[in-house]
Amino acid sequence: MKTIAIIGGGAAGLTAAIAAAEAARKATEAPGPAPVSVTVYEASDRVGRSILATGNGRCNFSNAVIEPELYRNGAHVAAALEVLEAQAAGVEPSGVSSTSEALSVLPGGPNAVLSFFAESGLVWREEGEGRLYPLANKATSVLDCLRARLEAAGVNLVCDSAVEAIEAPGERCARFTLRLADGRFERADAVIVAVGGRVAPRLLPAGLPFVKTALTLGPLAVKSPYPRQLDNIRVRGALELWRGTSLVARERGEVMFRKYGVSGIAAFNLSRLAQPGDELAVDFLPVVAGAEAFAFLAERACALSAVLDHPATWDDVLRGMVLAPVAEVLLKAASVRGEQVVSAVGASDSADGGAASSDVAAVAAVLKGLRLPVTGIGDERQCQVHRGGVAVEALDAATGRVRAVPGLFVAGEAADVDAPCGGYNLHWAWASGLLAGRGAAAVIEGAHS
Numbered sequence: 001m002k003t004i005a006i007i008g009g010g011a012a013g014l015t016a017a018i019a020a021a022e023a024a025r026k027a028t029e030a031p032g033p034a035p036v037s038v039t040v041y042e043a044s045d046r047v048g049r050s051i052l053a054t055g056n057g058r059c060n061f062s063n064a065v066i067e068p069e070l071y072r073n074g075a076h077v078a079a080a081l082e083v084l085e086a087q088a089a090g091v092e093p094s095g096v097s098s099t100s101e102a103l104s105v106l107p108g109g110p111n112a113v114l115s116f117f118a119e120s121g122l123v124w125r126e127e128g129e130g131r132l133y134p135l136a137n138k139a140t141s142v143l144d145c146l147r148a149r150l151e152a153a154g155v156n157l158v159c160d161s162a163v164e165a166i167e168a169p170g171e172r173c174a175r176f177t178l179r180l181a182d183g184r185f186e187r188a189d190a191v192i193v194a195v196g197g198r199v200a201p202r203l204l205p206a207g208l209p210f211v212k213t214a215l216t217l218g219p220l221a222v223k224s225p226y227p228r229q230l231d232n233i234r235v236r237g238a239l240e241l242w243r244g245t246s247l248v249a250r251e252r253g254e255v256m257f258r259k260y261g262v263s264g265i266a267a268f269n270l271s272r273l274a275q276p277g278d279e280l281a282v283d284f285l286p287v288v289a290g291a292e293a294f295a296f297l298a299e300r301a302c303a304l305s306a307v308l309d310h311p312a313t314w315d316d317v318l319r320g321m322v323l324a325p326v327a328e329v330l331l332k333a334a335s336v337r338g339e340q341v342v343s344a345v346g347a348s349d350s351a352d353g354g355a356a357s358s359d360v361a362a363v364a365a366v367l368k369g370l371r372l373p374v375t376g377i378g379d380e381r382q383c384q385v386h387r388g389g390v391a392v393e394a395l396d397a398a399t400g401r402v403r404a405v406p407g408l409f410v411a412g413e414a415a416d417v418d419a420p421c422g423g424y425n426l427h428w429a430w431a432s433g434l435l436a437g438r439g440a441a442a443v444i445e446g447a448h449s
């Protein structure tokens with residue numbers, strides 16, 4: 001019996017197994033080909049653990065709008081998703097596209113991954129920014145649907161079985177050899193590598209183009225005393241990433257300060273682009289445009305002076321707008337004292353004769369962009385994905401097939417593809433798993449015919 005081995009029982013591995021087994025079964029209904037066995041080798045004691053950890057246990061399993069340009073190696077992702085859509089529609093893909101334009105059917109509409117989950121019985125709902133979660137609000141809901149489909153497809157799940165090396169067919173053996181950590185070895189006719197972001201070259205047949213892996217999509221460490229003072233404070237703000245005088249990216253959302261730096265989705269997303277030496281600029285007041293911040297503060301000081309019946313100080317102006325520790329940091333960064341009267345109003349009334357009007361400009365500047373020099377990832381344990389893996393140039397986008405090694409496929413994060421938060425990483429894992437599973441089944445089928 002021919003065997004398809006899937007290394008890794010995570011998101012990509014499980015969809016690959018279902019797709020391979022279902023495609024093989026479909027083929028066996030036709031006269032001719034012999035049956036195919038599909039086996040998942042999983043290092044841990046059960047499959048799908050990594051799925052259960054996603055989305056804080058809720059599993060943000062996809063996004064309503066998949067834009068390939070959000071992904072690292074977006075052209076590869078665009079080409080792969082186009083093929084998947086064509087498969088779902090039962091048509092030949094129009095050609096491997098290197099742009100996202102071919103995917104115009106996707107934004108806002110159903111797609112092949114969502115169809116797969118709908119067929120599997122999953123019901124979901126959409127939250128902000130198109131994030132899709134199972135209706136039951138638990139990742140187990142997603143895994144349960146996959147498990148039922150794995151069982152129906154007759155997939156073998158072999159747990160506690162870490163594969164250490166995959167040897168390509170050669171002179172000694174016409175099939176793949178899988179060397180397991182416990183000394184066992186297994187043979188297979190096609191192999192799908194779905195081990196996630198921890199993929200290492202030593203697992204793979206020698207010579208595969210590989211991009212060194214590094215953890216990303218996590219909190220950022222900065223060289224500044226301010227985060228320590230703001231530890232655990234959350235701000236609904238925006239973060240900008242600056243490289244010299246160039247703005248690299250801006251993200252709105254929750255900014256969470258940690259002793260070492262900045263966390264939260266905005267920081268996670270910027271971590272994919274950040275390099276040591278870049279600067280983060282924290283915008284504590286995104287509702288006010290940068291050019292209007294000076295006037296906003298001056299007018300606020302005027303209004304408060306009238307209500308409080310004394311010339312407004314900086315403590316007065318920042319109170320009620322930001323938390324006290326944030327105000328303290330902003331004033332320190334702007335070299336302004338809290339009890340100092342705002343210079344735009346009442347300067348002549350203040351005890352110390354008032355401050356120069358530059359104090360308004362200085363506070364406006366830090367309020368709209370407190371600068372924090374980036375040193376790297378803050379806490380690797382919180383990172384959600386790895387950058388790097390098998391270079392996409394080595395892969396056929398339509399199947400994840402390694403061009404140089406017939407019968408070998410790569411799916412999910414093991415390929416050099418990653419994306420921001422929002423369900424995009426899991427979407428890629430499911431999509432590339434489906435393609436690799438079908439690709440592997442087709443190879444086996446081809447070998448029979």
Ligand SMILES: Cc1cc2nc3c(=O)[nH]c(=O)nc-3n(C[C@H](O)[C@H](O)[C@H](O)COP(=O)(O)OP(=O)(O)OC[C@H]3O[C@@H](n4cnc5c(N)ncnc54)[C@H](O)[C@@H]3O)c2cc1C
Pocket residue numbers: 007008009010011012013041042043044047048049050051053054055056059060061062161162163164194195196197198203383384385411412413414422423424425426427429
């Ligand atoms: C805390 C956290 C939360 C996340 N939340 C989200 C989210 O809400 N939405 C989203 O889109 N993405 C999220 N991600 C990212 C997402 O989980 C991954 O991108 C996705 O799981 C990748 O799927 P994969 O199948 O390629 O790898 P994985 O899901 O990591 O699966 C790999 C599997 O292979 C097994 N394995 C590894 N090496 C071997 C070996 N040598 N032999 C046998 N088995 C092996 C592992 O045990 C694992 O089961 C999150 C990630 C983390 C860490």
